Amino acid sequence: MKKILCIALALVLVIGLFAGCQEKHEDVTITVQAETDWMDYYQAVKTAVETEYPYITVQIIEAGAFDHLDALDNTSATNEEIADVFAAPADRLFGLNDNAQIAYIPAADIARNIGGWTDYEAGLGGAFKDGENYLGVPMNIETLLFFANKANAADAGIDLNSTIELNDLADDDLLVAYFNAWFGVAFTNAAGFELLGKDASGNLFSDATKEWDELNANQKALFNHLFDYWKFHQTAGEGGVPDTAWDSSNIWASMETEYASTGHSSLLLEGPWNATKFKDIAGADFDLLPLNQVTLNGNEVAHWKGGWALVVNVRNEGNESKMDAAQKVIEEILNPDNAVSFYLETGKIMEHVPASVYQNSADLADADKAVIATVIEGYEGAPARPLFSDWGNVWGTWESALLSWSTTGSEPATAQEAYEIVKAAFDSMMASLE
Numbered sequence: 001m002k003k004i005l006c007i008a009l010a011l012v013l014v015i016g017l018f019a020g021c022q023e024k025h026e027d028v029t030i031t032v033q034a035e036t037d038w039m040d041y042y043q044a045v046k047t048a049v050e051t052e053y054p055y056i057t058v059q060i061i062e063a064g065a066f067d068h069l070d071a072l073d074n075t076s077a078t079n080e081e082i083a084d085v086f087a088a089p090a091d092r093l094f095g096l097n098d099n100a101q102i103a104y105i106p107a108a109d110i111a112r113n114i115g116g117w118t119d120y121e122a123g124l125g126g127a128f129k130d131g132e133n134y135l136g137v138p139m140n141i142e143t144l145l146f147f148a149n150k151a152n153a154a155d156a157g158i159d160l161n162s163t164i165e166l167n168d169l170a171d172d173d174l175l176v177a178y179f180n181a182w183f184g185v186a187f188t189n190a191a192g193f194e195l196l197g198k199d200a201s202g203n204l205f206s207d208a209t210k211e212w213d214e215l216n217a218n219q220k221a222l223f224n225h226l227f228d229y230w231k232f233h234q235t236a237g238e239g240g241v242p243d244t245a246w247d248s249s250n251i252w253a254s255m256e257t258e259y260a261s262t263g264h265s266s267l268l269l270e271g272p273w274n275a276t277k278f279k280d281i282a283g284a285d286f287d288l289l290p291l292n293q294v295t296l297n298g299n300e301v302a303h304w305k306g307g308w309a310l311v312v313n314v315r316n317e318g319n320e321s322k323m324d325a326a327q328k329v330i331e332e333i334l335n336p337d338n339a340v341s342f343y344l345e346t347g348k349i350m351e352h353v354p355a356s357v358y359q360n361s362a363d364l365a366d367a368d369k370a371v372i373a374t375v376i377e378g379y380e381g382a383p384a385r386p387l388f389s390d391w392g393n394v395w396g397t398w399e400s401a402l403l404s405w406s407t408t409g410s411e412p413a414t415a416q417e418a419y420e421i422v423k424a425a426f427d428s429m430m431a432s433l434e
Helices: 002-021 036-052 065-074 090-098 107-114 150-156 181-191 217-234 251-259 272-285 320-333 336-346 355-359 366-380 389-406 415-433
Strands: 028-034 056-062 085-089 137-142 145-149 267-270 286-289 294-296 306-312
Touching: 028 036, 028 320, 036 056, 036 320, 036 336, 056 320, 065 085, 065 090, 085 090, 085 320, 090 306, 090 389, 107 137, 107 320, 137 366, 145 150, 145 272, 145 366, 150 272, 150 286, 181 217, 181 294, 181 389, 217 294, 217 389, 217 415, 251 267, 251 272, 267 272, 272 286, 272 366, 286 366, 306 320, 336 355, 336 366, 355 366, 389 415
Parallel strands: 028 056, 028 085
Antiparallel strands: 085 306, 137 306, 145 267, 145 286
């Protein structure tokens, strides 16, 4: 009997010692922002994290990414309606850091846990840094592409299998929100026209402060193209009034009607996130082209190596359990095994997943595979995106300058006059940055 008791006591001691060696975690609740269309994917993330880590409770804050960022700017990082983990586009990342709204995170370690990156520093991961500190983990890659309507192109005599020169098109063959710098930079990049850059000494400069005579031939060709496009659409509406091509509020609805096979536009500059919408509009006439198939004055149109990051709210710095939970949520959102589902739910393409994963998927339609392949092709040849916070001033400066061309009584009569309006706006912007 004593022998049995001794054995039992020994087992209790061993079990006790084993239990004592187990890592104990305090219960923690982590919030994560998700857009409405992302909710199904994020619900699956929540389930996966809570199943693997029972001490973590994931709460989803349903909010548009930009609405969420605006709420952060208008309140503070301590606002409970601001998530612990949220998405941010690359151009907002450094502003969030400058405003002390996001935490430094061990992104390289997170990337190793996720897997898939062959050279993390060479991609967006290396760009999302403040010195040696990581600001976020790349959520996706993106660049623009052209949606084409095969029926409209055939009617216009446009060969979608060849290089397309914009100067050879009629002004209603193409629909672009040129006044929005997100789209406009695809053409300023083609012309080598730097809206805001830094020289070798780190000083800011802008080609838009040059005199007209100082612009090179490609840069003048850019403004000739923009002016001709604007001038055409000033009288393209019914009765000779302006249509909506230069209207920041109404152009987006016009894109849907003009891109349809009953409309006039053969080419539409857009993002991959709207592929499903325009595929449904064009039906069998849907096609797409990489940016480099289209040229302006012989130079390939080129957007940026763009993307989004997953970031952590600065209020969690120093809270080990919160930071650990945030890391685990990010790792599950970016789980490469879920790349296809991630694309289908969010329209986003993971940086760390090979193109072959998408192309070999039975869950993706051929049109989706074509979109992904075209984006990856365009991304690989695109220039790096400027990620310093001062660039944020360009958005409003470019848009207000170009939209002002339509101000009654102040309409430019020539491309040079149109450019001088832009120059005045950028002169003012640069003075404010000194």
